[in-house]
Structures are given as structure tokens and as C-alpha cells.
Amino acid sequence: MSGNIVAIGLEGIVVAETDLSLVDGQNGLLVYRGHWARDLAIHHTFEEVAHLLWYGHLPNEQELGRLKDALKANRALPAHVKAAIDAIPADVDMMSVLRSGVSLLGESGHGWPPTLDQVIALTAKLPTIVAYRKARLDGRTPLEPRADLDHTANYLYMLKGEEPNPAHVRALDAYLILTQEHGLNASTFTARVIASTQSDLISAITGAIGSLKGPLHGGAPSEVTEMIEAIGTKENAEPWIRAKLEKGERLMGFGHRIYKTIDPRAKALSVVAAELSAGDPWFDLATHVEKVGMQLLEEYKPGRKLHTNVEFFAAAVMRAVGLADELFTPTFAVSRVVGWSAHVLEQAKNNRIIRPQSNYTGSMPE
Structure with a gap:
């Protein structure tokens, strides 16, 4: 009954300010915190670009070393998450398994506001969830993460069960950099809406995975x-x-x-x-x-x-690089968790619950 103008799908509506990325579709521009995304993909690594999005600047050698060490230290899955994955029927799709696995990581301490330590720990575990499930489906014993391998190389190692080809690592690293962040897309908006209620990081990322699962977004x-x-x-x-x-x-x-x-x-x-x-x-x-x-x-x-x-x-x-089709969207999630979590942290800094309006089109009572 209201006369408010309706923007279907919120297209063209600005609901947040961000310094994380610029997505300029008219001119074909993508910027991560003052850096061209294409240059980052060609000249930098997954960890360096994650540091840029989380901390606001590209890391020096010491900062990069600390971030790599923190990611490596948090890769292993808790026993209850492994047990839960083992109990999921084989015909359940990988994105649903990833969503369920992430939801089980909400241990005590995941309250409000979210922290960078929580973000790093979660980002480290997403590849392990995917690789653990893939090994079970293939009838292999899941491999434990390797501390001598960086993020992308370790992901390929756990997925394929063999020493990763350096050329494959470089190519996949570039892809994971280019998909870390992309403005207020459907899954990122989902994460920010959930975070705006002062819910925890795990809930926000679980919701984002559910949004990415849709074929119009991640398929x-x-x-x-x-x-x-x-x-x-x-x-x-x-x-x-x-x-x-x-x-x-x-x-x-x-x-x-x-x-x-x-x-x-x-x-x-x-x-x-x-x-x-x-x-x-x-x-x-x-x-x-x-x-x-x-x-x-x-x-x-x-x-x-x-x-x-x-x-x-x-x-x-x-x-x-030899990834099966069913791993495409989960691998997208392995990278986009960096952007999702950066947006959750940004939302928390200046939070206001996201609560749009709707126009009622039903009938009025007599």
C-alpha cells in the first residue's frame, strides 16, 4: 500500500561505504585497497593479498611470515568436524558439506565483535574441509596439512594427494587472488546483513556460503x-x-x-x-x-x-590444474572467505543493523 519506490534486487541502491574494493563495471576496473586486482594476481601471493584486505596494506617480510605461520597453525580440523563430515551421505553436494562444516566451527569465543584471529583461523580451515571431504569420497585417507607448504600449495596437496606442480600452484593462486573480493555481491551482502545483527563470524560466513551455493552466483x-x-x-x-x-x-x-x-x-x-x-x-x-x-x-x-x-x-x-567440476564453487568459497570476513570486520567497526523496507501489496481487512 506504500508509495515507496521499489528497487527490485536492490539494484543501484547504495547501502554501505567500504574501502575494501572498487568495482567499476562501466569501465572494467577492479581495485583492492588502492591496488589494481590484476597486478596483485600477477605479482603477489594469496597471503599477501589477504593481508592487504584484512590489515589495509601489503605486508613486509616479517608481517607476511607471521600471517603464513598463523594460517598454517590453524589448518587442522577438530575431531568433531571430521566426524560430522564422515556422517554426511555421499550424495550431498560439496557446498552443503562446506556450509555444515563451517557451521560447526563456532566454538566459544566466537562472539561479538569478530576478530582477526577468528578470521585467520576460519580461512585456514576452509581448504581442509573441502580436501577432507574429497578424500573421503575418493576412498582415500585424508591427508593432514603440511606446514612446509603455503596456502594454495597445501590446498592442492591435500586435494590431489601428491606434490603440487609449481605452475599449477601459481595459476590457482592467481585465481584465488582475483576472487578474494568483489564488492557487495549477493554472498558478501548476506554476510554483512548477518554481522549487522551482532551475530558471530561463523554465522555470517555460513550464510555467505549458502548464498554462493546458488547457481546464479557461484555455479x-x-x-x-x-x-x-x-x-x-x-x-x-x-x-x-x-x-x-x-x-x-x-x-x-x-x-x-x-x-x-x-x-x-x-x-x-x-x-x-x-x-x-x-x-x-x-x-x-x-x-x-x-x-x-x-x-x-x-x-x-x-x-x-x-x-x-x-x-x-x-x-x-x-x-x-586437475580440479573436478564439483570443486569449482567450493574453491571459489576458499578464496572469497577473505573478502567476506574483511566485510564482516568492516561492518563491525561502524555497525548499524541492515533493515530495508518493503511495500505491502496484499489486501486490507474489511
Whole structure:
């Protein structure tokens, strides 16, 4: 009954101020605390960029060493979390397992306000939850974390059960940097809403994982892989994509709700992926699909500016490093927990409960 203007999906509505990141979709810009995200991905490591988002500056050697040590010291899972994961049926998806595992980490001391120590401990455990579950599903004995490996290398080691390839570590590290933070997206907004009630960090991150689980937010890379596999050969790329567009269907990995020009994350990741996968037939096909897709999108949807997004090249990188499709979105969560927790800390510093209004459209009583 109210006459308030409704912004469906809160599009265009500013609900927070942040110094964590700038996402400029019109100009294709992504900035983390005064640094270009693409440069961070090419020249820095996961831990360095996490330090930037959590502490406000890139670390010196001593600061980086302290953060690495803290992450390594907190990787192991409590026995009750392992037991709970073991009890979850095998047909339950990995994101649901991750959500359940994180929810069980809310030990005493996780009250209000959240702390950096809590953030570091939680970030350290997300890869272990995913790797532990993957090992159980594969019938392997889960590996314990290795203190001689940094965050991304240890994740690959626990997932695959073998010494990680340095090139694979570098490529996955770049991906994890580029997905650490991305403004007030659906999952980050979820985390901030929960935090604004003065709930604990674990509750906020559990909610964010639930939001990321939705296919409109975190499911695109695996769908890109499915598309490229369905195309199969370079010769089939044009007729397959043309048939898809003739039906009015969407090409996965092309276009972004925010970016109206080239996704800056895709630009950086394409460089890393090309270096990693030179000569790889699957990546060669993916590159050809990108070229044909761009040409046909301009033909069928002129002026729409539907460029390849980060999910397209995320699929290329994750396939190259040997991650199964069901690990794509959980791996996204392994990185995005850095941004989620940075937003929770920021919300706590100047908190006010997030409470939007709604217009009543029902009938009035007689």
C-alpha cells in the first residue's frame, strides 16, 4: 500500500561505504585497497593479498611470515568436524558439506565483535574441509596439512594427494587472488546483513556460503566446462554456439551483470591460463570457443558488450590444474572467505543493523 519506490534486487541502491574494493563495471576496473586486482594476481601471493584486505596494506617480510605461520597453525580440523563430515551421505553436494562444516566451527569465543584471529583461523580451515571431504569420497585417507607448504600449495596437496606442480600452484593462486573480493555481491551482502545483527563470524560466513551455493552466483565455471565439452571440437564451435543463440539461450562464461566491458579479472587470468596451458588441446579449444563466441554474440546481440568473464577462464585454469567440476564453487568459497570476513570486520567497526523496507501489496481487512 506504500508509495515507496521499489528497487527490485536492490539494484543501484547504495547501502554501505567500504574501502575494501572498487568495482567499476562501466569501465572494467577492479581495485583492492588502492591496488589494481590484476597486478596483485600477477605479482603477489594469496597471503599477501589477504593481508592487504584484512590489515589495509601489503605486508613486509616479517608481517607476511607471521600471517603464513598463523594460517598454517590453524589448518587442522577438530575431531568433531571430521566426524560430522564422515556422517554426511555421499550424495550431498560439496557446498552443503562446506556450509555444515563451517557451521560447526563456532566454538566459544566466537562472539561479538569478530576478530582477526577468528578470521585467520576460519580461512585456514576452509581448504581442509573441502580436501577432507574429497578424500573421503575418493576412498582415500585424508591427508593432514603440511606446514612446509603455503596456502594454495597445501590446498592442492591435500586435494590431489601428491606434490603440487609449481605452475599449477601459481595459476590457482592467481585465481584465488582475483576472487578474494568483489564488492557487495549477493554472498558478501548476506554476510554483512548477518554481522549487522551482532551475530558471530561463523554465522555470517555460513550464510555467505549458502548464498554462493546458488547457481546464479557461484555455479558458472562448471557450466563453462560442460559447454566446452559439449562443443567438443573447433569445427563444431560455430554451429553449436549459433544453434544456442538461435534458441535465445545464454552462453555460459560470457557477460556479467556488473561489467559492461572486459572483466578485469578475466584479463589477468587469461594471461596466467595461457602460460599454464600452452599446447594443451582442451585449453586450445577453450580459446577458440571464446573467439567464436565473441564474434557470434556481436552478430546476434550487437552493442550488448557481452565479453568473456572470470568464470570462463576460471574453468580453463581449474581444468588445467586437475580440479573436478564439483570443486569449482567450493574453491571459489576458499578464496572469497577473505573478502567476506574483511566485510564482516568492516561492518563491525561502524555497525548499524541492515533493515530495508518493503511495500505491502496484499489486501486490507474489511
